[in-house]
Amino acid sequence: MTDRYDYVIVGGGSAGSALANRLSADPGNRVLVLEAGRPDHRWDVFIHMPAALMFPIGSRFYDWKYESEPEPHMNGRRIYHARGKVLGGSSSINGMIFQRGNPLDYERWAADPGMGTWDYAHCLPYFKKMETCLAGADEFRGGNGPLELERGPSQNPLIDAFLAATEQAGFPRTDDVNGYRQEGFARFDRNVRRGRRLSASKAYLWPIRQRSNLTIRTRAMVHRVLFDGTRATGVEYSTRDVAGRRTIHTVRAGEVVLSGGAFNTPQVLQLSGVGDAALLGSLGIPVVHDLPAVGQHLQDHLEVYVQHACTQPVSLQPSLQMWRRPFIGADWLFRRRGPGASNHFESGGFARSNDDVAYPNLMFHFLPIAVRYDGSAPAGGHGYQVHIGPMYSNSEGSVTITSTDPTVKPALRFNYLSTPEDRREWVEAIRLARTILGQQAMAPFDGGETSPGPSVESDEEILEWVRRDGETALHPSCTCRMGAADDSSVVDPLTMKVWGVDGVRVCDASAMRYVTNGNIYAPVMMMAEKAADLILGNTPLPPEPVAFHRHQRA
Numbered sequence: 001m002t003d004r005y006d007y008v009i010v011g012g013g014s015a016g017s018a019l020a021n022r023l024s025a026d027p028g029n030r031v032l033v034l035e036a037g038r039p040d041h042r043w044d045v046f047i048h049m050p051a052a053l054m055f056p057i058g059s060r061f062y063d064w065k066y067e068s069e070p071e072p073h074m075n076g077r078r079i080y081h082a083r084g085k086v087l088g089g090s091s092s093i094n095g096m097i098f099q100r101g102n103p104l105d106y107e108r109w110a111a112d113p114g115m116g117t118w119d120y121a122h123c124l125p126y127f128k129k130m131e132t133c134l135a136g137a138d139e140f141r142g143g144n145g146p147l148e149l150e151r152g153p154s155q156n157p158l159i160d161a162f163l164a165a166t167e168q169a170g171f172p173r174t175d176d177v178n179g180y181r182q183e184g185f186a187r188f189d190r191n192v193r194r195g196r197r198l199s200a201s202k203a204y205l206w207p208i209r210q211r212s213n214l215t216i217r218t219r220a221m222v223h224r225v226l227f228d229g230t231r232a233t234g235v236e237y238s239t240r241d242v243a244g245r246r247t248i249h250t251v252r253a254g255e256v257v258l259s260g261g262a263f264n265t266p267q268v269l270q271l272s273g274v275g276d277a278a279l280l281g282s283l284g285i286p287v288v289h290d291l292p293a294v295g296q297h298l299q300d301h302l303e304v305y306v307q308h309a310c311t312q313p314v315s316l317q318p319s320l321q322m323w324r325r326p327f328i329g330a331d332w333l334f335r336r337r338g339p340g341a342s343n344h345f346e347s348g349g350f351a352r353s354n355d356d357v358a359y360p361n362l363m364f365h366f367l368p369i370a371v372r373y374d375g376s377a378p379a380g381g382h383g384y385q386v387h388i389g390p391m392y393s394n395s396e397g398s399v400t401i402t403s404t405d406p407t408v409k410p411a412l413r414f415n416y417l418s419t420p421e422d423r424r425e426w427v428e429a430i431r432l433a434r435t436i437l438g439q440q441a442m443a444p445f446d447g448g449e450t451s452p453g454p455s456v457e458s459d460e461e462i463l464e465w466v467r468r469d470g471e472t473a474l475h476p477s478c479t480c481r482m483g484a485a486d487d488s489s490v491v492d493p494l495t496m497k498v499w500g501v502d503g504v505r506v507c508d509a510s511a512m513r514y515v516t517n518g519n520i521y522a523p524v525m526m527m528a529e530k531a532a533d534l535i536l537g538n539t540p541l542p543p544e545p546v547a548f549h550r551h552q553r554a
Helices: 014-023 050-054 103-110 120-129 157-168 200-208 261-271 277-282 322-335 420-437 459-469 521-536
Strands: 004-010 031-034 131-133 147-151 184-187 214-217 220-228 231-240 246-258 296-298 302-310 347-351 362-367 383-390 397-400 411-413 446-451 504-506
Touching: 004 014, 004 231, 014 031, 014 200, 014 246, 014 521, 103 120, 120 131, 120 521, 157 184, 157 347, 157 362, 157 383, 157 420, 220 246, 220 261, 246 261, 261 397, 302 420, 302 459, 362 420, 383 420, 383 446, 420 446, 420 459
Parallel strands: 004 031, 004 246, 031 214, 131 147, 246 504
Antiparallel strands: 184 347, 220 231, 231 246, 296 397, 302 383, 302 446, 347 362, 362 383, 397 411
């Protein structure tokens, strides 16, 4: 080992970027960030133009291009999973949608043994610390953090019609889904600043890259954490030259912080000898600590697009035409305006699909265009769509290494649609989406449902369509979840340390106790802010007990 750092952060993604900033704020701490992906160069239009989000997904330059194992309840399909292969991680290629989740998500976390300091009152001050809400700071929203959040500004008539349709269907409007009342429909917050994507890297790393005590190494793939007994002493990683030759490096670490995400954090732990002893033994990996929960409890959000043709030429479909792209690019490049400056996920909301749930179990994203994540569009021109799916399904899966080679991707099993409750909520979700899109406010634009289409009507037809057409919403989580020291958890919620070993902590989506009922970027960043205080030994911010909306059951 040729060098020593106080903290080695494995992963320069969302959580890793925030941790690097906070841990290196003390000039006495030497901090190293190891990111397996490439740098997020200032000139890279595919990262920084919001509307270009479709281009990195599926590209070997920006995306690790994961696939699940054949999913037993999805007709044996392998479900594609994009993960950011660049500094900033998936925050550099995601849809820039900022959703905290419902306050009752965190009350649910706190109800489990050992999780009492993760209720909403304890999380709220960290949500506020990380953000500057341009719509205004208040008791729920922050006004002085690194993440500037703007509210979707679009005046497209389809967005106004959709919001009116939700009211006609009996759902309330809300001023702010990240404020007092999440339940309802509104314009969404997004991670866009002055027409450019505001990734975690840009918000947290770019302003402090010149700190002499901070080192960031990209294209550095971590192989394993090194242990002396059960005490972590360093990290082994490799770099690759232009000819593709790999060089192995080791560094000493006072502490190792794993922030590789829900796939790579359990992979690194398993490669390092921390995990299910039977699995490790089958691969010849010496067992440092038998911790069966590593890689278990994988949760995600599955989604589909309910699409309609549009009878009026008001959708964003023209922006997909190839001949327009140079003009859209120029407008964005020189004025930071036009279609290129928007992520287009500007409105939506949260609803309950039945009276059994205490808080919204469905999230809607409305787009004034009919298009898929990869940029493909259905035939027929103008259209619009809602993205819909259950938000806290009880289906769970796993992340399991199959090789001692760190470049071999682990086996991902999500088990989508594997429970009766999951299947019930899927049927409810599609019927509810159809109810909203069938309201009078949409009638002037409605050219008929094109996907799934009128031939899909019965419960079984709906489920078969979901099996055939469902995609991940890209929210994998919970594979090294926080909780009490038992067989069902990996991380001590009071310290973020991995149970049973010393000198290793986890902070990323893998540490979530349960997936929240929305996009998970905001919760991950909140966790990173709180974890930084726990790692540094700072007194955590005091809880802020505020009243928030709770549905009153009949």
